[in-house]
Amino acid sequence: MKKIRPRSLQWVLVRRLILLQAATLLIFIGLFTLVLWVANPRLLIDNEAAVAILKSAIDRDANGKLIVHETQELKTFLQEFPKLWYIARDTNGQAVQRGDIPIGYGNDTSDLLKAVDHATLGFREGDLRPEAVVSKIDTKAGPIQVITSTRASRDENEGLEVNIDMQVDMARNPDGTTAWIRVIPVLIIVIIALLLPIIIVMGVTTLVTTPAVVRRSLAGLVATASQAGRIDINNRAMQLPIEQVPLEITPLVQAFNHALARLGQGYDQHNRFLTDAAHELRTPIAILRTRAELLTEDPQSARLLQDIERLSHLAQQLLDRQLLDQPVGPGEVVDLVELTGQIVADFAPLAIAAGYDLSFEPASKSVHAQVNALQIEQAVANLIRNAIEHCDGKGTITVLVDEAGGIEVRDEGPGIPEEEHEHVFEPFYRLRPRSSGAGLGLNLTRQIARLHGGRVDILTGPWRGARIRLELPLYKPA
Template identity: 40%
Template sequence: MRKRARSLKWRLVWRLIILQALVLSALVIGLVTVVLQANIPGKIMDGGAAEIVAKAISRDAGGDLVLDHSADLNWLTTEAPDFWFVVVDDRGKTLAHGNIPPAFRRMAEDLERFSYGEIRGAAGDEKLSGVIRTYQTKVGPLNVLAGAGRMLSTPFVIMVLSQILIVPLFLLLALVTLIAIPVIVSRAFAGMKEIAGEAERIDIDRRGTRLSAENVPAEVVPLVKAVNEALNRLDEGYGRHKRFLADAAHELRTPIAILQTRLEDLASGPDQGRLLADVARLSIMAEQLLDLQRLDQQPRQMVPVDLNAMGLAVTADLAPLAIAAGYQLSFEAGKEPVVVAGDQASLQRAVINLVQNAIEHAGGQGTITVAVARDGSIEVRDEGPGVPSEHREQVFAPFYRLQSRDHGAGLGLHLVQEVVQRHEGHVSIVDAPRGGACFRVSLPLLQAA
């Protein structure tokens, strides 16, 4: 089973997101490592204790501060039995709780002059650790000095703070990456769609077209140049091949003509007839090779062509040949002209080849019909064995024959296909109404000016 191609832009997106995660993780690890190696106290007091105290303060009827033993405060005093605090409001009212160390008593007297602080005891003395915070509460602004509360590991605090900052940062970067990378890649590779369209238009009849490297990323330019160089080599090889066939066909015409003349001078008989038929097939092959070469070399002269008149002329010209081979040849068309834009000579040659093919392969009996329809199609029908469905695409390949002993060179139908494609038409094989083969050539009608 063919492996599905992977999208470049989504590969970039996921790899960039993984890279961002690795970089941010390394940043956190590095930060924690620096903290551990630095001369920073191992523990600090949890500043949330001051907020718990502030939420537990209310006033009595006289306006003094009172303490409401909330569930959080009870939990805090249970966790830290030595916890103490001092609260001062904007009116100078004070509320204290617990055993305040002497070192903090002077600070407590001037607490209204402080709004924020982290206090750590010397030499890691946790008993001298405290915090100062200011809160807007239901009783007004309060300054809180608290100490001997629950202690937190400094690296843990830094880890939590870094995660609080880094996780949203990572999510933001990932979101930006998911949006930006597809847009950037799509715009960077917009030129690739153009050269893909150019590549789709390259075929055997449009040689010389090359891919443009102007609007593609610099990384893709070497690939475009390599493809163009490969196309150059293919064009050169195809040109040498075509020149060889043309030269060979041209050179064969003279010895074939000499051979035919000498055979005609021999005594009449079955052998002479068979040899002349073989020489005739060689002559037809050479002419068909030259016809293919002329299609490539001569510019197409598009003029209005009446398919009715052309089909009638071909039928009249080939009638003696068909009758001599045992067939009846008929022509069917409407009264109104059916006009297409094309090269009169090459279109006529294509129809002649179809009729000659029918004469060659229809079994020497029945009727061969050339029919022109109003939609710009020409049909050549016979009553022979027909073409098996599995061979109907292959018979247009050069030198292809249904049976190895078939007469002909296998170039006539290929020439028909080349002519029709140069006129932007289509040739196909269907079953004839009375059995046999029906070759249908469909051409675009000439639009009225």
């Protein structure tokens, strides 16, 4: 079965936005082309407009003389451009002109200029003669070449003038018709050359800005997901914020918060039940111990007392395990050497009675740590008790404190196989099924160490027996 790869919401949005923009651009180009095709507009500037008006006004009188009719269109144009001048000349050299003709334009032109179909005449920057248009047009009077301009001098503009002159000449067949076979490929190349820079700029801008915009839009969701990843059993009361979450994701975050609240309530109820049960067990166990001590001394009575002691120890460990979930203060600064020495002194009678030699090797100087002293006492006591219970009453148990904040308990028993190093820290796991322990000691020790930012490890080496090291962070005064 093919594994389904999760999709990135960010890149899904980016791809769709890019496709949307590309589709919008194509639709705009298509509509713009359609409008141009239907409307067939002509871009006329002032001089070109003058040529178009003169085309309909030029005619001949009854004697064949070239004239320009004062059409209504020409009158309106003269009101807007009173400085209009023109020279209309036919193929025979007959001419008609109007207005203040600038120097040089009124002279008879060369054969080459007479043969020009359309051109724009201009002069260098220091010359005040205006720009004019030369155009050969078909009129009622026949083919006429017109030279015209709406100004008599370049100093008549109003400060800024933009001149646009664009001529499109297409390849033609010998009969004068457009050679579309040659024109269409070139036209496509021209269109691509005009549109490609726009497409590239839009594409690059989209690829650069769209991911940043989408990433910024999803920043609140990413931050919320990061906070959700930090939720564990020790801070299950945390609620995810919804202020920066997109509106569409808010119901999911709220549902997640409600689920966290329900799980926290259930977990608290479970803990209270176990704590209450452990408390309630202590009273009947104490009564059983008292009654068992009143029995006559025989092997059955001794085994009964051992079973009661084991049951009492299990109830106490269950209670201690539940108390680990209760909030504690910042702790107090203690000397691990002094604290461990007191614990070793308390266990000395028990170890000697079980057949062991108990040795204490303190560090050469004080080792301070900021801890909950009662919990650390419990953790170290669990390690010593574990050594007493599993070494068959032989050898020496050594408790060592070093300057790095480590507390080691070493024994000379059968040791712990390396493949069991992780399993022995699991709750209720016993390396030997018939052991008198409950399987909670090492688990409690590890939990206590983690609460204090420390760790518990089973060391490996050529020595005989087991070596378990509890390491705590040293206290560093501000």
